[in-house]
Amino acid sequence: MILIYPISSISLPNIALGKAAYQSSTYSSLTGAEKAVDGLKSNLSYNGGQCAVSGSREKTALWRVDLGDISTIQNITIYYMTENQAWGASNGFTGVFVGFYVYVSNTTNKDDGQLCFHDNEHFNPSTIPAVLTLNCTLQGRYVIYYNERTDGQPAYYYEYAGTNLCEFEIYGCQQGFYGVNCTSTCPDNCVSDLCELVTGSCFQCAVGYRGPRCDIECDGGMYGQDCSNTCGSCLNSRQCHHINGSCQQGCGPGYQGDKCTEECNGGTYGQDCGYACGLCINSRQCHHINGSCLQGCGSGYQGDKCTEVTSLSAKQQSCENSIYISAGVSAIIVIVGTILNLLIWKRKHHMLKNSSKNITNSHVLDKQDKNIPSTYAELGDVDKQHTYDNIHHYSEANYSK
Secondary structure, eight states, X not given: OXXXXXXXXXXXXXXXXXXOEEXXXXXXXXXXXXXXXXXXXXXXXXXXXXXXOOOSSBSEEEEEEEEEEEEEEEEEEEEEOXXXXXXXXXXXXXXXXXXXXXXEESSSOGGGSEEEEEOSSSOOTTTOOSEEEEEEEEEEEEEEEEEEOOTTOOTTSOXXXXXXXXEEEEEEEETTEESGGGOEEOOTTBGGGOBOTTTOOBSSBOTTEESTTSOEEOOTTEESGGGOEEOOOBGGGOOOOTTTOOOTTOBOTTEESTTSOEEOOSSEESGGGOEEOOOBGGGOOOOTTTOOOTTOBOTTEETTXXXXXXXXXXXXXXXXXXXXXHHHHHHHHHHHHHHHHHHHHHHHHHHHHHHHHHHHHHHHHXXXXXXXXXXXXXXXXXXXXXXXXXXXXXXHHHXXX
């Protein structure tokens, strides 16, 4: 499809007029790059001093204009050098013009930019117009005209490339403006402050906004660039932040993180991931929202959340408890028995010790007893005789009276 259109229906300025220009080579001082943006186009010949002409016998030719800042372009009109002769196949400059490229770029390198138009055999020397308008709705700082001659080119191409631009008009608005004579400002949320020149619609909205004028915040559970990202599980299904997707009121049950896109883990579930999972089989994570163990319970537990002890497990536990109690009682009996035996042993040992002492004392007393009777006997005999004597004397006394 050939992109040839009339100038926009609204009045737009020629934003290339008087701007800095450059070309890869220059034929003479009369044909500098600035001649293509001086606003003069009444004399379309080499000697008229109004055309930019590159050096001769070159296989490539490049010309560019610096618009000063990123601008929005509506269309471009090119006035080609005709030598003020009838234009057509008989005019030798038509064979130089065909095959050209136009790029719009934010750098001086055409390969960094976007292709506005390439005459890829759209025209031939009989059909290419001397004044050509291209619809080129692009944004950029540099507009670059380029032509080349390579092997295998069509036979009607002239052998060498050239610029031969008498005027290169660019209609549009500089960054931030649109409308008649660029008197209106683009909406606030247009990316790079660029908008469509007639309606003011944004080419692209800033992150978090939508609509032709980018004045509507993302909603309906969406956020981000072009409102193309889905919100996470915000609390009570509230809208996340339209720009960064964060859930400002917190997360719904089972989710965590600024955007509430991370499921609870680490053995937790529920609101704020504040509940501990039951004993799921193989210690697997329970359901992040309701805590159920989807693969079943570990040994000894039952229920959706595996928090209930099974009846068998309870019996086993009871049995184990009985064993533990019996073992405990037995241990206590053994300990008490040991203590009693120790006390008894100590008592017997004490008694035996005392008994031994008594036996020793008894032995001593026996010896003493054997000696005592002798003494007593002697004393008895003495006393007895003495007593008799006393009685005898007493009796005699009484009788003598």
